[in-house]
Amino acid sequence: MKVAAPAPEHFTSRLRSPAVAARVGMWLGISFGICFLTGLLSHYAQNTSQPIPFPASPSWGYRVTQGLHVVTGTAAVPLLLVKLWTVFPRLFERPPSMRARQLLLTGLERVSILVLVASAIFMLTSGLTNTASWYVWGFGFRAAHYAVAWVAIGALLVHIAVKLPVIREALLNDVEATHSHDRPTAVEAGVMSRRGLLRTTWLAGGAAVLLTAGASVPLLRKVSVLAVRSGDGPQGIPVNRSAKAAGVTVTAVSDAWRLTVSNGDQVVELSRPDLLAMPQRTETLPIACVEGWSASGEWTGVRLGDVLALVGADAASDVTISSFQENGPYYTVNTLQKSFAGDDRTLLALGLNGEALALDHGYPCRLVAPNRPGVLQTKWLGSIEVQA
Ligand SMILES: Nc1nc2c(c(=O)[nH]1)N[C@H]1C(S)=C(S)[C@@H](COP(=O)(O)O)O[C@H]1N2
Ligand SMILES: [Mo]
Numbered sequence: 001m002k003v004a005a006p007a008p009e010h011f012t013s014r015l016r017s018p019a020v021a022a023r024v025g026m027w028l029g030i031s032f033g034i035c036f037l038t039g040l041l042s043h044y045a046q047n048t049s050q051p052i053p054f055p056a057s058p059s060w061g062y063r064v065t066q067g068l069h070v071v072t073g074t075a076a077v078p079l080l081l082v083k084l085w086t087v088f089p090r091l092f093e094r095p096p097s098m099r100a101r102q103l104l105l106t107g108l109e110r111v112s113i114l115v116l117v118a119s120a121i122f123m124l125t126s127g128l129t130n131t132a133s134w135y136v137w138g139f140g141f142r143a144a145h146y147a148v149a150w151v152a153i154g155a156l157l158v159h160i161a162v163k164l165p166v167i168r169e170a171l172l173n174d175v176e177a178t179h180s181h182d183r184p185t186a187v188e189a190g191v192m193s194r195r196g197l198l199r200t201t202w203l204a205g206g207a208a209v210l211l212t213a214g215a216s217v218p219l220l221r222k223v224s225v226l227a228v229r230s231g232d233g234p235q236g237i238p239v240n241r242s243a244k245a246a247g248v249t250v251t252a253v254s255d256a257w258r259l260t261v262s263n264g265d266q267v268v269e270l271s272r273p274d275l276l277a278m279p280q281r282t283e284t285l286p287i288a289c290v291e292g293w294s295a296s297g298e299w300t301g302v303r304l305g306d307v308l309a310l311v312g313a314d315a316a317s318d319v320t321i322s323s324f325q326e327n328g329p330y331y332t333v334n335t336l337q338k339s340f341a342g343d344d345r346t347l348l349a350l351g352l353n354g355e356a357l358a359l360d361h362g363y364p365c366r367l368v369a370p371n372r373p374g375v376l377q378t379k380w381l382g383s384i385e386v387q388a
Contacts (some may be wrong), residue, residue: 008183011089015190015197018181021086021171024201028083029156031076032120036153038069042290043146045373053339056346059370063288066373067217070292073127074212078204080120082197089183104216109162116155119148131212131291214291225303234355237287237295240374243359246325248380252363257324259348259365263311263386270307272364275350283345288376299368300351304341304384307348313386316342321367324382331375335387340369348381 045054045062055061091299095106126145166181173179175194178187190197214220233239234378243249251257258269281303288294308319316338340346346369350357357363362379369377 002339004352006089006092008089008093009185012185012188013185013190014178014182014186014188015192015194016086016089016183016186016196017178018166018170019173019175019177019179020194020197021083022167023171023175024079024083024086025167025200026171027202028076028079028204029160031072031079032156034072034154035069035076037121038065038072038144039149041065042069042373043142046142046290046376048335049262050337050339053337056340056370056372059285059345061371062287062373063286063294063296066288066290067213067215067292067294070127070131070215071209071213073124074131074208075205076120077124077128078201078208080124082201082204084117089186112158112162113157115151116159117146119152119155122148123152123301128273128329131215178306212292220297234360235297235352235355237297237352237361238289238293239357239360240289240291241379243363245379246380247327248323248325249359251324252380257364259307259381260383261307261311261338261385262383263308263313264388266311268310270310272350275302275307275348275365278306280350281344281347283344283347283368285347285368285370287368287374287377288372291374294374297352297368298354299349300354300364301347301349301368303344304336304346304348304367304369305344307384308341308386318387320385320387321376321378321381322383323380325340325380334376334378336367336369336376340372343370345370348384 042062042065044050057206093114095103098106100315123145126141126148130141130145169179175198188208188225192200243252255271258271259275261268261270279302280300282298282300284296284298286294286296304319307319313319319336319341321334321336325332336346346367349362349366349368350364352358352361357366362381365381366379367381
């Protein structure tokens with residue numbers, strides 16, 4: 001028996017229509033747009049060299065943009081699934097006989113859609129697994145997620161441009177109205193009305209947001225049973241990598257620990273008691289992880305600028321921040337640009353929420369700077385070096 005390949009006319013539901021696709025597509029486009037812009041920002045914030053200095057204010061800026069990034073990405077998952085479902089029959093359309101030029105254009109359009117679908121699926125799955133701290137990828141997440149984002153947004157713009165006439169007509173007409181762009185065989189009532197399908201889709205998107213947004217929005221924590229971080233953790237702040245996982249438990253509590261601060265050949269070594277003897281400041285600043293969760297804490301410690309002054313450094317220079325953690329490879333060394341190094345709120349934190357810093361939060365001493373991606377808030381500090 002020969003099984004026939006599906007043909008577009010086998011899909012008869014009125015739900016699979018441009019009217020539905022355009023509406024879901026519009027919100028999907030908005031989500032992708034927000035995701036793209038907030039993603040660019042996050043990528044830039046992690047660049048070592050920043051021609052335009054990333055601002056240290058507002059201190060909660062990155063918390064909001066990265067929270068939005070993950071929330072819009074999560075909301076896009078049900079939207080993309082519904083969108084693909086509505087346009088699925090078109091996959092089996094054979095181009096009618098056309099002249100060569102038209103055939104070429106149709107071919108190009110199909111290729112752009114293939115690229116769009118593949119890159120969109122890649123963006124959402126790589127992003128979601130990252131928010132779940134599940135690093136199954138055999139490549140650098142950040143580089144790949146960034147590169148494919150340009151492919152996705154490019155293909156999206158081509159797709160919108162090509163479809164603009166259809167989108168326009170679909171959005172201007174009532175969603176239940178069957179009009180010229182419907183497939184001729186898509187005439188049977190579906191399991192629900194088109195409005196019903198749209199409502200269900202918005203509900204699914206909203207539910208995805210509510211279930212995960214609690215990772216960033218404290219008020220939603222109780223609702224967000226699927227949030228990756230619960231807001232629990234020592235001293236009320238989640239822990240990304242524990243001291244045990246980082247392999248620092250012995251060095252961290254050793255009396256021999258020193259923070260080495262250097263500026264050219266001027267070098268000082270500071271013990272925790274040395275740091276505690278310096279003027280102590282308290283700042284309320286968030287830890288905002290690229291994975292989307294964030295939490296605010298009251299950090300106490302020494303101003304970075306005060307420590308840099310000990311080695312005769314101008315607070316307005318870039319500095320290299322290193323952890324004594326050995327089993328990197330990620331995030332144990334990074335550059336703190338002068339826009340942060342020179343900010344009075346940037347602390348070498350020794351305490352959190354009224355207690356000595358927990359081992360998991362970076363004891364004996366960690367960096368905490370305003371408006372900085374969590375991955376660059378280095379824990380278990382070893383040395384600080386003013387860049388020449
Ligand atoms: N040395 C070191 N510092 C680090 C990390 C790490 O793995 N090692 N993780 C970073 C990441 S990804 C985040 S989100 C924050 C989390 O800080 P917390 O665990 O105190 O909440 O620490 C950052 N500092
Ligand atoms: Mo993080």
